[in-house]
Amino acid sequence: MRDHTGKTKYLLLGTMARCPQTGYSIKKWIENEYSHFWQESFGQIYPALKELVKEGLVESWESQVSKGKKKQIFYKITEAGRGELKKWLLEAPTIEKLRYEILLKVSFGADTEPEAVLKHLGEFEKRNENLIHEMDDFIETFENLKIQGKDYTSSELTALCGKYLYTAMKNWAQEAQKIIINRKMIKNETKDS
Amino acid sequence: MRDHTGKTKYLLLGTMARCPQTGYSIKKWIENEYSHFWQESFGQIYPALKELVKEGLVESWESQVSKGKKKQIFYKITEAGRGELKKWLLEAPTIEKLRYEILLKVSFGADTEPEAVLKHLGEFEKRNENLIHEMDDFIETFENLKIQGKDYTSSELTALCGKYLYTAMKNWAQEAQKIIINRKMIKNETKDS
DNA sequence: AATCTCATGTAATGGGTTACATGATTTT
DNA sequence: AAAATCATGTAACCCATTACATGAGATT
Numbered sequence: 001m002r003d004h005t006g007k008t009k010y011l012l013l014g015t016m017a018r019c020p021q022t023g024y025s026i027k028k029w030i031e032n033e034y035s036h037f038w039q040e041s042f043g044q045i046y047p048a049l050k051e052l053v054k055e056g057l058v059e060s061w062e063s064q065v066s067k068g069k070k071k072q073i074f075y076k077i078t079e080a081g082r083g084e085l086k087k088w089l090l091e092a093p094t095i096e097k098l099r100y101e102i103l104l105k106v107s108f109g110a111d112t113e114p115e116a117v118l119k120h121l122g123e124f125e126k127r128n129e130n131l132i133h134e135m136d137d138f139i140e141t142f143e144n145l146k147i148q149g150k151d152y153t154s155s156e157l158t159a160l161c162g163k164y165l166y167t168a169m170k171n172w173a174q175e176a177q178k179i180i181i182n183r184k185m186i187k188n189e190t191k192d193s
Numbered sequence: 194m195r196d197h198t199g200k201t202k203y204l205l206l207g208t209m210a211r212c213p214q215t216g217y218s219i220k221k222w223i224e225n226e227y228s229h230f231w232q233e234s235f236g237q238i239y240p241a242l243k244e245l246v247k248e249g250l251v252e253s254w255e256s257q258v259s260k261g262k263k264k265q266i267f268y269k270i271t272e273a274g275r276g277e278l279k280k281w282l283l284e285a286p287t288i289e290k291l292r293y294e295i296l297l298k299v300s301f302g303a304d305t306e307p308e309a310v311l312k313h314l315g316e317f318e319k320r321n322e323n324l325i326h327e328m329d330d331f332i333e334t335f336e337n338l339k340i341q342g343k344d345y346t347s348s349e350l351t352a353l354c355g356k357y358l359y360t361a362m363k364n365w366a367q368e369a370q371k372i373i374i375n376r377k378m379i380k381n382e383t384k385d386s
Numbered sequence: 387a388a389t390c391t392c393a394t395g396t397a398a399t400g401g402g403t404t405a406c407a408t409g410a411t412t413t414t
Numbered sequence: 415a416a417a418a419t420c421a422t423g424t425a426a427c428c429c430a431t432t433a434c435a436t437g438a439g440a441t442t
Contacts, residue, residue: 006429007294014301024393034300037293041431046395070393070438089302090309092316093294100230101200101286103354107227107347108207109282116283123285153376154300160372161296161365168361172354179353183346199401217421234403239423263410263421 008040008048009057013085016058016077023049023073033155036131036162049075057081110180118177125173128166135163198241201233202250205241206278209251209270216242216266226348229324229355242268250274303373311370318366321359328356 011034015026023045030040052058058081063072077085102124109117138159142152204227208219216238223233245251251274256265270278295317302310331352335345 007292007297008429010301011297014297017301017305022393023395034296037291037296039290039292039430042393042395043397043432044430072393085301086306089298089306093298093313095320096291096293096295097232098230098289098291099200099232100289100354102289103227103230103351104200104204104207105282105286106350108203108210108278110347110350111344112210113279113282120286127288151304153372154303157299157303157369157372158296160368161293161362164361164365164368165358168357169354172357175353175357176350179346179350201401215421216423232402235421235423236404236425237402265421 008044009052010085010088011038011040012045012048012052012075013057013077013081013088016075017082017085020074020076022075034158037158049073052081055080057084106176110183114180114184118180121173121177121180125170125177128170128173131166132163132170135159135166139163198237198244201237201241202245203278203281204231204233205238205245205268206250206270206274206281209268210275210278213267213269215268226351230351242266245274248273250277299369303376307373307377311373314366314370314373318363318370321363321366324359325356325363328352328359332356 011030012021012026015021015029021029023042027040027042027045030038049058049060052075053060056078058075058077060073060075063074102120105120106117139156142156142159145152204223205214205219208214208222214222216235220233220235220238223231242251242253245268246253249271251268251270253266253268256267295313298313299310332349335349335352338345
């Protein structure tokens with residue numbers, strides 16, 4: 001009885017905890033809400049949904065294929081599903097493994113290709129700056145919605161995490177550029193003297 | 194002529210750019226130097242090394258199996274290998290995909306299981322705090338080595354990135370806990386009144 | 387008419403970890 | 415003598431992305 005789905009299963013259950021979903025709506029939801037920290041493809045989602053039905057954690061039904069309606073399969077979390085979700089929520093999250101290719105390039109190239117590395121760092125800085133703005137916009141939107149009485153705490157927390165993370169990366173990129181430039185200057189001085 | 198190895202290839206070339214290595218020494222090197230931002234398993238490293246030899250990017254030789262010496266296979270980067278490494282260094286690094294399971298849990302659980310989420314966040318905060326200290330120790334070590342004339346810029350840059358990142362995550366975790374607690378209090382007040 | 391988005395799905399491939407196998411040498 | 419570390423490697427498995435296939439409905 002293996003799993004085939006890793007954490008996908010719980011992500012699906014989590015989105016369904018709010019309201020019934022289709023595979024497609026879940027995909028869109030993840031893209032909007034989590035794309036910065038999580039991603040799922042259709043190749044994962046559709047088989048995982050079927051698996052969840054088999055396990056009795058969700059129920060499904062097809063939408064009436066009447067005029068002007070395309071086929072849709074809706075999925076709703078069951079009580080057993082809520083139990084499974086809660087069980088997972090109580091477990092300690094696994095420690096994330098990061099893979100920042102830019103760090104490898106900085107690491108290997110700061111000495112041999114400083115110009116290229118500086119360019120990468122500059123672009124990295126800019127990208128993170130843009131992401132910070134994105135997060136700010138998100139947060140503002142949520143603030144406005146909150147005034148209208150709706151609750152967007154969890155979306156806000158996610159966006160806030162993004163803001164902190166991207167700010168850190170932007171600042172690091174700036175600092176790293178300074179260090180590399182400094183080092184280059186020292187080298188050149190030594191060479192000249 | 195496919196690749197089978199993703200970025201592993203370049204990591205191997207990068208480590209060999211400094212000095213010849215064995216598969217084992219590369220593994221240890223990565224664990225010490227990059228474990229926070231990159232990881233490779235033997236199952237990746239050994240086949241990739243053979244592939245690199247086939248491609249003419251590295252040369253290999255076995256150490257003499259004389260008394261008190263176990264078999265080791267050394268790998269040295271070739272000129273073609275350096276060319277390949279440089280080519281990769283000039284390319285823009287791919288955008289990293291993050292997967293923070295804790296964010297999913299915060300997202301799904303802030304409402305239904307606030308206590309569990311607060312616990313996760315507390316542990317996340319502590320873990321990141323420890324990592325900050327680790328990074329500080331690294332940086333200090335490098336500073337001392339620098340006084341002795343050695344160059345550890347790239348290691349320093351990596352550690353600095355870690356410091357920035359882990360600090361951001363620690364701060365976010367603190368902030369997130371505050372927000373959740375606040376929200377719980379407001380909810381309870383509303384209920385009481 | 388063409389194209390875009392909605393909607394569901396499968397197969398191939400890629401990339402990576404884990405478990406296993408083997409054996410020497412070093413440390414306790 | 416036992417355990418840990420050094421050292422190399424393979425096979426199984428897992429997880430995920432990408433490409434492909436299909437077709438309806440909406441838009442340009």
